[in-house]
Amino acid sequence: MLRKKNHLIAIVTVLLISGFVVTTLANYYVVRETVRKQIAENELPLTSDNVYSEIQRDLLSSVFISSLMSTDTFVRDWLIQGERNSDQITNYLNEIQQKYNTFTSFLVSEQTGVYYHSSGPLKTVSPEEPRDKWYYRVRKMKTDYEINIDPDLGNKDAMTIFVNYRIYDYDGNFIGVTGVGLTISAVKKLIERYKLQYGREIFFLNMKGRLMLHGREFSDHENSLLDMNDMAPLVTKALKVRDGAFTMDGGWGPILYNVRYIPEFDWILVVGQSESGALRQIHNAVAVNLFIYAFVTIIVLILVNLAISYYQTGLSELIQFCINILYKIRQLSIVAP
Numbered sequence: 001m002l003r004k005k006n007h008l009i010a011i012v013t014v015l016l017i018s019g020f021v022v023t024t025l026a027n028y029y030v031v032r033e034t035v036r037k038q039i040a041e042n043e044l045p046l047t048s049d050n051v052y053s054e055i056q057r058d059l060l061s062s063v064f065i066s067s068l069m070s071t072d073t074f075v076r077d078w079l080i081q082g083e084r085n086s087d088q089i090t091n092y093l094n095e096i097q098q099k100y101n102t103f104t105s106f107l108v109s110e111q112t113g114v115y116y117h118s119s120g121p122l123k124t125v126s127p128e129e130p131r132d133k134w135y136y137r138v139r140k141m142k143t144d145y146e147i148n149i150d151p152d153l154g155n156k157d158a159m160t161i162f163v164n165y166r167i168y169d170y171d172g173n174f175i176g177v178t179g180v181g182l183t184i185s186a187v188k189k190l191i192e193r194y195k196l197q198y199g200r201e202i203f204f205l206n207m208k209g210r211l212m213l214h215g216r217e218f219s220d221h222e223n224s225l226l227d228m229n230d231m232a233p234l235v236t237k238a239l240k241v242r243d244g245a246f247t248m249d250g251g252w253g254p255i256l257y258n259v260r261y262i263p264e265f266d267w268i269l270v271v272g273q274s275e276s277g278a279l280r281q282i283h284n285a286v287a288v289n290l291f292i293y294a295f296v297t298i299i300v301l302i303l304v305n306l307a308i309s310y311y312q313t314g315l316s317e318l319i320q321f322c323i324n325i326l327y328k329i330r331q332l333s334i335v336a337p
Helices: 004-072 073-080 088-098 128-141 185-198 233-243 280-335
Strands: 104-109 114-117 122-123 147-152 158-169 175-185 200-208 211-213 244-249 254-262 268-272
Touching: 004 073, 004 088, 004 147, 004 158, 004 175, 004 185, 004 211, 004 244, 004 254, 004 268, 004 280, 073 088, 073 147, 073 158, 073 175, 073 233, 088 114, 088 122, 088 175, 088 268, 104 158, 128 158, 128 175, 185 200, 200 233, 233 244, 233 254
Parallel strands: none
Antiparallel strands: 104 114, 104 175, 114 122, 147 158, 158 175, 200 211, 200 268, 244 254, 254 268
């Protein structure tokens, strides 16, 4: 009897635990796929849109301003006529900076090589100077402008996004470069906010894999992420996909990425989020559910044990009653004549 009781309790225990575990795992995998789909199809693209809108608002206006400066007849005439009065171009650049609230404004003459700033002439560019490589790169460009990040000589080497626009004379000859710069602090604050609030990593790459804009997770000294062993597969994948989503192994679990090509700047915006961070609350919920299931299982087993004990007690009393009746009947049968 005791063996049957223990066997029945063991069967009930296995059924309860199996049911709870299967139900919990099924719910977990369904929720995990839902969360993964939500991140990949909604949250990361929305973050990408917000960051893109922020940088587009600042950079596109700067591109437009630089375009106006490069075609301004005053600027072109002043360069063609020999740059006779530097105060005139200094006042012009200062007015541009004040009116459009840019971080800096500049002009470099192809004829003299002088770098004019809104605060006045700063230097003469030289091909031997590493800091002046940008000018000789722009001089060889086939496109009208580029967007580049460099330290600003006129603002204590603060990292600045420059829009470098080529200037042509009325015959189409190259005569200089002009443009404006804006501080990257606003975009960096936006990137850091998403990093702190949502655990998302955000950075911009050019088509050569060079890191253009980023948060604190990267050093300002880093240049090409393709040279970093741990980042090269990600960058290669992002440059290949350009627009879309993909998943990479992050060591502690999958990392979901959304990449977006920005044709205005020829950059790629990369937004990534670890799946483990998003599932942390779900893991906590699963742990709580398992604790509740364990508690329920113990209560059920106690009740089953009591029911079986009660049933066995009643059954024993019934059997004993029947035996007594049979015994009395037997006695009556024996004493009868």
